[in-house]
Amino acid sequence: MSETETQKKPAILLLGAPGAGKGTQGAILGNIPRFYHYASGDVFRSLDTRTELGRKFVEYSKRGELVPDHFTIELWAVQMENLIATHVYKPDIDILVLDGIPRNVEQCKMLEEHVTIHQVFHLSCPDRSELERRMRKRALKEHRLDDASETVIQNRIQTYEAATKPILDFYPDELCCDIDASQSPAKVLYDILARLQTLGVYQEISAMVV
Ligand code: AMP
Numbered sequence: 001m002s003e004t005e006t007q008k009k010p011a012i013l014l015l016g017a018p019g020a021g022k023g024t025q026g027a028i029l030g031n032i033p034r035f036y037h038y039a040s041g042d043v044f045r046s047l048d049t050r051t052e053l054g055r056k057f058v059e060y061s062k063r064g065e066l067v068p069d070h071f072t073i074e075l076w077a078v079q080m081e082n083l084i085a086t087h088v089y090k091p092d093i094d095i096l097v098l099d100g101i102p103r104n105v106e107q108c109k110m111l112e113e114h115v116t117i118h119q120v121f122h123l124s125c126p127d128r129s130e131l132e133r134r135m136r137k138r139a140l141k142e143h144r145l146d147d148a149s150e151t152v153i154q155n156r157i158q159t160y161e162a163a164t165k166p167i168l169d170f171y172p173d174e175l176c177c178d179i180d181a182s183q184s185p186a187k188v189l190y191d192i193l194a195r196l197q198t199l200g201v202y203q204e205i206s207a208m209v210v
Contacts, residue, residue, distance in 0.1 A: 003114055009080075010201045011096035011115040015167060016123030017160040018147070019131035019138070020181040021188055025123070026099035028189055034205050036089040040072065040100035043079055061146045064155030066103055066163060073110045076101060080114075093210055095201065104163040108170050118201045120171050121192055123181035128157060130182060 003009070014022040023039055030037025044067065047054035053071055060067045083089035089096070096115060102108040125131055132153055139147035146152055168176055179191050196202050 007091075008116045009091045009096050009114060010205070011098050011117050012196070012199075013098045013102070013117050013120045013167075014100075014123060015120055015164065016181055017125060017128075017131050017164075018153075018156045019134035020123040020125045021134075021185060022099045022123060024185055025121075025189060025192060026097050029097045029192070034094055035097050036083070036094045037097045037099060038076070038079070038089075038101070040076065040098075040103070043075060062152065064146060064152040064159060066159060069104070069106050069110060072101065072103070073107060076111075077114070093205060093208060095205060102167060105166055105170050108167055117171060117175060118199050119195065120168070120176045121195070122168060122176055122178050123188065124178050125181040127182060131157060 014026050016022050023041070026037040026039055029035045044057040044061065047057055049055060049058055053075065056071055057067055066072070080089070080091075084091060095118075098115070098117075102111050135144075135147040135153050135156070138144050146156065177195050179188055179195075181188055183191075
């Protein structure tokens, strides 16, 4: 699958540490017409754990580590093809809300030929104890094994710092927008929407009559 510049999927990226609120914001945005929310972690969690990929996911995620890039990008590509074939996601009129992918610079490079990132929303929460609190709460409410142990929580935050945060240097500064993720979910959404309104791609797509 290799797209020309005009065929590349328009996308925005939600970037942030675990617990920063990417999933909450992505789910809301995905409910707005002309947006499609792709949450990499959710797709991994939905895999049959009897399959090779399902087992790989459990092996890495239970340690708070990233699944190797080629598995992750291949899964993304297959999902995209299926979603397009079933008309669930329409790449010519939908903006892809990428949540949890790309997760390191290598994945950014691998996705570059398939998507055009129009904005990186950095959900910033420097208060690590607040992220930990949110993860512990999520472990209880959503039975998330990877958020259940203190060691794994620390590993997930470290992986974010070491592998994911450098993504902010990969994209040009003007594409990156800091959002204070310690605010209420409604205020975080408000800030994201305020920026989205200014994006040319959003103005073009939302003006299309389909
Ligand atoms: P999340 O729900 O986004 O925090 O993801 C849960 C787990 O899924 C992560 O800790 C990783 O093990 C795996 N995962 C999700 N997205 C990716 C990705 N883009 N690259 C590698 N592993 C991922």
